[in-house]
Amino acid sequence: MTKPLVAVLSGAGISTDSGIPDYRGPQGLWRRDPEAEKLVTYEYYMGDPEIRRRSWQMRRKNRTLSAEPNAAHRAVAELERSGVPVRVITQNVDGLHQLAGLSARKVIELHGTARAVVCTKCGTRGSMADALARVEAGEEDPPCPECGGILKSATVMFGERLDSRVLGEALAVAKACTVFLAVGSSLRVQPAAGLVGVAADHGARLVIVNAEPTPYDELADEVVREPIGTALPRLLRELAAAERRPRSEEG
Structure with missing residues (x-):
């Protein structure tokens, strides 16, 4: 697996703008x-x-099957198209990251x-x-x-275990990434929430974008409370711009 630069853990909050509660x-x-x-x-x-x-x-x-990707899903796909290595770890089951244009092999569907x-x-x-x-x-x-x-x-219904292979892939991404964005997740459901701590422990810059406080806010380098549909596209544009800058400018 190519080492990812940016990992996005997406929860239900990223899809509410698509009409999915x-x-x-x-x-x-x-x-x-x-x-x-x-x-x-x-x-x-x-x-x-x-x-x-x-x-x-x-x-x-x-409305899951009739839902359309929103600005946040499209922003993640656009980041990949800009040349930045991206992996999405999603708690959602709606398939909207793929519909937005992100390669299916770069989306880990935990549930x-x-x-x-x-x-x-x-x-x-x-x-x-x-x-x-x-x-x-x-x-x-x-x-x-x-x-x-x-x-x-x-x-994955309540009472079922997560697929160990899928969880193992998510852990590998959390350990390898340099930036980890947790978006629209309460970060209260394990083992998905624990990936945040794994990423932080392995040196990733941690950004949490969520309307409500989460148990991991104190670990974060940045906590964003703005609406996801505007905050995530802005954050990802900034990441893409930073990646395009020559290393000498980052001194």
Whole structure:
């Protein structure tokens, strides 16, 4: 893996401007409707057909698949196009970094993707859009077309472990980067939040962009409370400009 210069850890806050609500903020989904957590909790999902039916209806109604990248996602992709090595570690499952033009191989999706489904029995993966079309056609709990097993979103549900390979890749990025930006994350969910400390311990410049205080603010070289849609593009333009300057000017 090429040593990254800039690592971006993105949380739900980076996607709110795209119309996707966050989960743990003051108006977050889990605070407004604690029962909704059951719909994305593995034990409940696997054990209760009614929970699965409600989960499919929730997916059918949510705006994730129709959301478009916003200025913050586009700014990260633009930084890569400017020639600065970039890696994104995202807690989001919306795929908006890739839709904004960032190479998929440079996006580490810690919690999987809502744009695909996976069979819990045989592991076959498929398109979420295709599964939702089956729901629209009347299948309340569409089974795997290969083996008849239970289909779920290809996301990490509550009660599931993160993929160790994916987490290992994220750790390698956190250790190797020279700048680490934590954007739109409460930094209260482990192990993702711990990547901030790993980056700081390995000498990265740490910048936190978030509306609310986080447990890692004291470690940060810079804390930004401005709206992400304006703050992140500005910060990344400054990084790109600094990278273009001849080293002799940085004396």
